[in-house]
Amino acid sequence: MEFQIQTRTDGPIAIAALSGRVDAANSRQLRRQFERCLKTTNRFVFDCQALDFIDSSGLGAVVTCLRKALATAGDIRLAGVAPKVKLVFELTQAEKLFTFFSDADQALASFADQHA
Amino acid sequence: MKTLLVIKANTFDWLQAVFPDRSPLLASVCNKPLLEYLLDFAILCGSRHFRLATDMPLAKVEAVFGGGGRWGIELTYAPIRKTDDLATALQKNSRYCAGSRLLVMQGCFFLHYDKQKNYGPFMQTTAPGELLTCATGRILIHDATPLKTAPSPDGSPPPLALTSLRSIGELYRLSMRVLGRDARQYVLPGYNNETDVYIGRNVMIARSARIEPPVMIGDHVQIHKNAIVGPGAVIGRNVIIDAYSRIHHSVILDKTYVGEHLVLDRKLAGGRRLVDPGEETMVQLEDAHLLSTMRPSSRGRNRLQRLGHGLLAALLWVVLAMPYALLSFILKRQGRWRRSEAAYWVDSSGRSVRLTRVFLNPSGFCGRIAASLALDRYPLLGRVMRGDLALIGTRRLPATAANRAVIEADAGYRPGLFSYAEAEHWPVPEYDQDIVDRFHLAHQTLIYDFVMMVKVLLNKLHEETALCKSISK
């Protein structure tokens, strides 16, 4: 997973590209990288277009990140989540916590709308 | 009138793709196997003989349906081959089909009918030929002898329709439709005191749990505290719905565990697989606490067997330690002993282990003794003691994707140090070996295995002496 900071007129937004699997093996890494970025910005887009699979530890990590972002009035928006990954979100009711966009650009744009 | 049902495996490919370990012949709509709907219908038509001709394994179906005594009919089974068409299937059952009107149901479909209507007179008088078709099947009438007078069906034909089954989505929608709308047309399993609520035997429902009709619950189901089941829920047999979970407009297949605080809305779940029937997407979960399969408890018996095999392996390990140490040393020096490692599948769950393979050249005095004592297998005795391998079982399959598919389809894989086929004398190319292995695996017990082991060792001894004799000729 790669975290990139994009500078915008209304403040930086971090984009994390999640690919392959997010599970017990790498969920801790996800949280660590997230916390590092949290120093710069509290607005995140997780680009999940290349994400194949997420299990409960992966979901747990993503939800923990969301809570941390919300605590500072920020947000994590999800982009390009594949239907079979969305199934896991729906099953665990985690989908209620997030807003889903079809791609990263739309997710980024949604942050701008907020400030308008 | 007799009934012949011709079903081929390929018409259920869509189901096997998603649920490979479930027998398609037992696929159910509202907890009643599709097959049983057809059986009920045949009885409504006045048929007392029913034959199932299929290229799919019949063992599970026979275990459930038996000889048809439960319905007061005679149910028989006929194996056909993958390439057989309807004409061939009829020819293979010519004795059965002779002498009476025959109702033929071919393919994979759902038959809509009404149990309160009488289909007998209609079936007796309707003209022979194709009665109804759909994309995946049809029903027809065959007459052994042409009717003497032209048939004239009296009144309008009773309600009858076919729906094709080509996807999980269609199976799901059918379940919802039968549960929500057509339940009264069929004999559905379960106690039905309240309208739209069917509950099976041995069902535990926590006091704080809620059941909202229409709902169907199979046998041996547990619904834990604060769970909400329904509306529109079809729960199979041997299912656990854990606390605080909600099942709405969903189908839960047999032997499934649904964890706590989960929501299934317009879904179909079976074992570890969760399907969205609307989008036709599927995910296989890896968290047992979310969704998993309830395995039957033959664990005890397996443990005893593994213990038995392990003990015998330990005995062999001790007894053959000296010959092994001595002969392997000598043969290595002589260049007749080579080791290599490869990965093999250990069971049907996808676990593989790396096993040492020894290539032994059985020539020369030492080589022959080593071969007759099967010392090339000695390094693997540790695996048997650990429980990864059986002492005697089916042929070990290398860990390739193709073999994985074979194992998943068969469900009769128990890799052994020796294979049952080695206890037999006759030459066995790979395919024949598999047939023999399956035969013995189906009949095995611990004692049986011990006896077979003795036979294998005697065979090896005999082989070597026979080989010696043929070499010296």
Add this chain to the structure above:
Amino acid sequence: MQIDQQVMKNIFVFMPRGRLDAASAPLLRERLAAGDGGNMVLDFSAVDFMDSSGLGALVAGARRLRAQHGDIKLACIADTVRRVLELTRADRLFDIYDDPEAAISSFAPEKSV
């Protein structure tokens, strides 16, 4: 065990009587080997039991026959035999009929002993 033999429409029809087990398998094997590339029908109406040796003789015999461009079909198998064939997946190797006459007529006219 004895094996009755007939020839109908140029096809050997064998009818084993009794059990197909280790004792009788060699006899079956011998009869199948004598087929010499022709076509055969095995009528199982009088067979009530088959174990792995009988199965082995059947499978090996069929393979040899087919290698010589003949074929063998089975008829009237009892439930017990059917289950053995099925659990070993040997039923995929054979065309199985419930009437020996149908098995005989299923052979294409040109191929016969």
